[in-house]
Amino acid sequence: MDEKIRYRTLDKELKKRFGHKVIKLSVNGGFTCPNRDGSISDRGCIFCSEEGNGEFAGSPQKSITEQISSQIVFLSKKWKADRYIVYFGAFTNTYAPVHILRKKFYEALEYPGVVGLAIATRADCIDEDILELLDEINRKYYLWVEIGLQTIHSKSSDFIRRGYDLQTFENSFFLLKRLGIQTVIHLIIGLPAENHQDIQKTIEYVSYIMPWGVKIHLLHVVKGTDLEHYYNTTGFELMERTEYVNTVCDCIEKLDDRIIVHRITGDGKKSNLIGPLWSLEKLKVISEIRNELIRRDSFQGCRIK
Numbered sequence: 001m002d003e004k005i006r007y008r009t010l011d012k013e014l015k016k017r018f019g020h021k022v023i024k025l026s027v028n029g030g031f032t033c034p035n036r037d038g039s040i041s042d043r044g045c046i047f048c049s050e051e052g053n054g055e056f057a058g059s060p061q062k063s064i065t066e067q068i069s070s071q072i073v074f075l076s077k078k079w080k081a082d083r084y085i086v087y088f089g090a091f092t093n094t095y096a097p098v099h100i101l102r103k104k105f106y107e108a109l110e111y112p113g114v115v116g117l118a119i120a121t122r123a124d125c126i127d128e129d130i131l132e133l134l135d136e137i138n139r140k141y142y143l144w145v146e147i148g149l150q151t152i153h154s155k156s157s158d159f160i161r162r163g164y165d166l167q168t169f170e171n172s173f174f175l176l177k178r179l180g181i182q183t184v185i186h187l188i189i190g191l192p193a194e195n196h197q198d199i200q201k202t203i204e205y206v207s208y209i210m211p212w213g214v215k216i217h218l219l220h221v222v223k224g225t226d227l228e229h230y231y232n233t234t235g236f237e238l239m240e241r242t243e244y245v246n247t248v249c250d251c252i253e254k255l256d257d258r259i260i261v262h263r264i265t266g267d268g269k270k271s272n273l274i275g276p277l278w279s280l281e282k283l284k285v286i287s288e289i290r291n292e293l294i295r296r297d298s299f300q301g302c303r304i305k
C-alpha cells in the first residue's frame, strides 16, 4: 500500500485496470425513486435533496449523449483523460421498465471513450429482468452497481426512512455478487442515534460481506430536506471535523484491505448546505484523514482480527 495514501483508492484501481486515468461523468437518467413517488413513501429518505442526491449530475432534460458531452467539456478543464465511466447516480437508476434502462445504459456505453458504467440504486429495485440486463452489460463492459445501505442498524434505517430492511439489502447484494457484478456500498457516518460502536459494527459487517467498494459519506444537512426540519427542531449535533476524521480512520483500519474506498467524505453543494460547513473543504478533510493514518502509522484493514 502507498506510504502516503494508506487505503485502496478508486483512482489507483482504475489506473491499474485501464492503464491510465479514467474519469467519472455524472449523468441524470431522468428516473425517480419508489421512496419518493408514493410507491413506498412520498417523503423519501430524510436526507434526500430535491435532486435525489444527484447534485453534480447533468440535466435530465438533455439526452444522455448531450450530458456526457457537456460533462467532458466541463471536466477536461480539470483532468486530462480520454476514458470515461458514466455514473448514473441521481435518484434510483434501475427504477424504470427494462427497455428504458437498456436504451439509456447503452446510449452511454456507445459514446466514444466510455469504458463502463456505474449505476446507483436501491436494494428493493433489482428484480430478475434488471439482473439479467446488468449481467449482460457486465459480461461486455466494465460495471459496478452502488447500493445505499448507510447503516446496518434498524433504529437508524427507520430514522432515515430507507424503506427496506437488511434482509432485502442482502438478497440483492448477494444476487449481484453471485453474478460477478462489482458492488459498492454507501455508508453514512454521523447519524443522530449512532455511537462510535454502532459505526464500527457496520464497518465490520461490510468487511464480512466483502463488497468490491465502499463510499463513506458524512451526514450533512441540505436545505429543503426533512433532515433540515429535524435539525432545526431538535438541534441534534452534527459531527465535528476532528471526530469525523478520527472515525473515518477507525473505519479504514477495520475495513478489509481488498475493498476499494471510493469516497471518504460528503460532497454537498455550497448553496444548499446547512451543515457541517467544514465539509465544504473536501480536499482538506481528505488530506487530514490521510495525515491521521500516517500519524497513527496505520492502514486499511490493520485492525481486523
Ligand code: SF4
Binding pocket: 032, 033, 034, 035, 036, 043, 044, 045, 047, 048, 049, 052, 053, 090, 091, 092, 122, 148
Ligand atoms: S433512495 Fe435515494 S433517491 Fe430515493 S429517497 Fe432515498 S436518497 Fe432519495
